[in-house]
Amino acid sequence: MTSNDGGEGTSPYMSIFEGFRNELDQHHDRRERCIKASRDITAASKKIIFALQRVRTLGSVIPENISRTTQPYYDTIYSSFAAVAPDLQGLNAHRYARNITGGLQEYMEAISFQYYLEKQEIITREAAEAQLNQGMQVEARIAIGVEDYILGLYDMTGELMRFAITNMATVGGVPQARHDGDGAEISNTRTVLSDLRELSFRLETLDSGSDFHFARDASKKLVVTKQSVDKVERAVYGLLIRGSERPKGWMPDLSDAPREEIEGF
Amino acid sequence: MRPAFRNAYLNFSRCLSPNPKFPNTLSFLHTFPTISTSQSPTLISFWFGRETFRSLSSTLCCYSMAGGEAQAPHSSASLEKQFEDFHVQLEESGSLRDRIRAVVMEIESTTRLMNATLLLVHQSRPTPELLEKPKAQIGVLKELYNRLAVVLRECPGQYYRYHGDWRSETQTVVSLLAFMHWLETGILLMHSEAEDKLGLNNSEFCLDVEDYLIGICFMSNELPRYVVNQVTAGDYDCPRKVLKFITDLHAAFRMLNLRNDFLRKKFDGMKYDLKRVEEIHYDVKIRGLTAQGDSIGEQEIQGQS
Numbered sequence: 001m002t003s004n005d006g007g008e009g010t011s012p013y014m015s016i017f018e019g020f021r022n023e024l025d026q027h028h029d030r031r032e033r034c035i036k037a038s039r040d041i042t043a044a045s046k047k048i049i050f051a052l053q054r055v056r057t058l059g060s061v062i063p064e065n066i067s068r069t070t071q072p073y074y075d076t077i078y079s080s081f082a083a084v085a086p087d088l089q090g091l092n093a094h095r096y097a098r099n100i101t102g103g104l105q106e107y108m109e110a111i112s113f114q115y116y117l118e119k120q121e122i123i124t125r126e127a128a129e130a131q132l133n134q135g136m137q138v139e140a141r142i143a144i145g146v147e148d149y150i151l152g153l154y155d156m157t158g159e160l161m162r163f164a165i166t167n168m169a170t171v172g173g174v175p176q177a178r179h180d181g182d183g184a185e186i187s188n189t190r191t192v193l194s195d196l197r198e199l200s201f202r203l204e205t206l207d208s209g210s211d212f213h214f215a216r217d218a219s220k221k222l223v224v225t226k227q228s229v230d231k232v233e234r235a236v237y238g239l240l241i242r243g244s245e246r247p248k249g250w251m252p253d254l255s256d257a258p259r260e261e262i263e264g265f
Numbered sequence: 266m267r268p269a270f271r272n273a274y275l276n277f278s279r280c281l282s283p284n285p286k287f288p289n290t291l292s293f294l295h296t297f298p299t300i301s302t303s304q305s306p307t308l309i310s311f312w313f314g315r316e317t318f319r320s321l322s323s324t325l326c327c328y329s330m331a332g333g334e335a336q337a338p339h340s341s342a343s344l345e346k347q348f349e350d351f352h353v354q355l356e357e358s359g360s361l362r363d364r365i366r367a368v369v370m371e372i373e374s375t376t377r378l379m380n381a382t383l384l385l386v387h388q389s390r391p392t393p394e395l396l397e398k399p400k401a402q403i404g405v406l407k408e409l410y411n412r413l414a415v416v417l418r419e420c421p422g423q424y425y426r427y428h429g430d431w432r433s434e435t436q437t438v439v440s441l442l443a444f445m446h447w448l449e450t451g452i453l454l455m456h457s458e459a460e461d462k463l464g465l466n467n468s469e470f471c472l473d474v475e476d477y478l479i480g481i482c483f484m485s486n487e488l489p490r491y492v493v494n495q496v497t498a499g500d501y502d503c504p505r506k507v508l509k510f511i512t513d514l515h516a517a518f519r520m521l522n523l524r525n526d527f528l529r530k531k532f533d534g535m536k537y538d539l540k541r542v543e544e545i546h547y548d549v550k551i552r553g554l555t556a557q558g559d560s561i562g563e564q565e566i567q568g569q570s
Contacts, residue, residue: 013517095425
């Protein structure tokens, strides 16, 4: 260590390593920008989800007072995505996928939840990607990978659970849409519970493949999703069994439900 | 038992929705939790509850079938279609990964073979003959990397998606190539030379700079042992040459702005290699074992200190 201090100028590899330094610096800068954007997007998405949990109707446009709250957060999200879009082109899309996936998943959770509240449908990956890339140049698009989409939906099941239980406690029934997009009355046999079941069934039966990171994340989230379904089922049971005895504002008792959930109620 | 429960819940939920058509059933349902809560919930009452449920669920099932609500999954066909697509996509990427891993395993066994031969340098076998065998293996490696590139060509733009599957093996490959190159020429194997040797220079499939640098760090780990054994075998000039090389290398690495990552850790290890080589050089020099003719080289080193 001591003998070479100050003698660096003589190393014949200096100039080559200067090239490596530039390359590595750019790589680290891109990565850090993605990590930062991912964090900002996650924070804004969480706030959107909180606001959306105040919605009490299913199958109609988000009330204006709530969409006014969420709009600035959407603006933040889209500008964060736009800022890192150049870093996620070509080969780099997969290079930094792991750094941006957190934000993408949380964004998926937010928009799929909003989409569900408005339409009682699960947004498709293509539709989600189109929404994310609205107004972006073709050469600066950001892809939502299958993995990001699926992991985002996993998280969304937790929001459906919260929404269903809060609704049961305040309105007194399992939420379901009663109007179509144009406001006409529809006969609807689907409820949040049946949709939640269907979604968790689809997620559970999907083979997560050989990607180690994805398989690990998916299996962790599956546990939480199963708990969410279970909670809503218990709540429905409680509502049915003790429905007429229920005082106003009564909340279903979930005290014996498993407690180790990540996104609990 | 569990499916029966699920069925029951499912049907309850449907009953819940518009208007309970079966007041009798519901009022009966009301009575039973009071039974189990008024007494301590014994196993018998629990069992009774479960049995009741099962029979109830089938009754309710019949009702709802009659109501025409029991067609299997109600939900959107688009969701089902999507998940089928995902299944196909994940399966495809899985089989691609399997093929990548198969090639990588061959790369790994080739490098093990090369390493086994290269380890003989520590037994002071003459270098040129010794290098013949591992050099022949470079062609094998090139062929294997070509196969990897062909597999990757099926999914353009996804080099970094699967990068983790060949990273550490490639780092080992670089370290072996660089060590051999150094034994032959006494200088560092350049990034582009490494790419050339592996045939990675004209496609999307390149040699990642980080992998190259980590491989060079691995190579430096090999040097102290080499010096020790060379000195033991009577080559007293070796420490000076190695010290010069590793000093240059270490100085070059210090140009990099490293983050707290794997490369940083490996680079931190390099200073111990440097220190060990310095100590050997000192040992040899202090005992006057260095050959007379290398005074020029000696000044070179001193010029740096």
